[in-house]
Amino acid sequence: MTAVAATFPIRVMVMDAWDQVPLQVNAEMTVADVKRDALTRALVIPADPIESYEVKFLGALVLDERTTLRNLGVGPNGALIVLPSKRRPAR
Numbered sequence: 001m002t003a004v005a006a007t008f009p010i011r012v013m014v015m016d017a018w019d020q021v022p023l024q025v026n027a028e029m030t031v032a033d034v035k036r037d038a039l040t041r042a043l044v045i046p047a048d049p050i051e052s053y054e055v056k057f058l059g060a061l062v063l064d065e066r067t068t069l070r071n072l073g074v075g076p077n078g079a080l081i082v083l084p085s086k087r088r089p090a091r
Helices: 031-043
Strands: 007-014 019-026 053-057 078-084
Touching (some): 007 031, 019 031, 031 053
Parallel strands (some): 007 078
Antiparallel strands (some): 053 078
16 A cells, blocks of 8 residues: 555645636646646746746745755745746846
8 A cells, every 4th residue: 555645725826827726736737837737827828937936935045955845945826936037137
């Protein structure tokens, strides 16, 4: 019998869409996986390559997106922010 990883909800604010994306995740997902899922759901086609976006948790930049949500300390109802790495000019 295999164990199924428990899932829990988190919110990801995608700044380009100015929208919160609710996701069901498990603690072993990487930050990069969450970023990709959130951008895909919010924007369908991101304005820039996915690598040009950064993730923040508790106001701090996540430097290694290969880290898991468990290692980062993200729990149920946690919140992440996905935003462009570089500022864009106002139009």
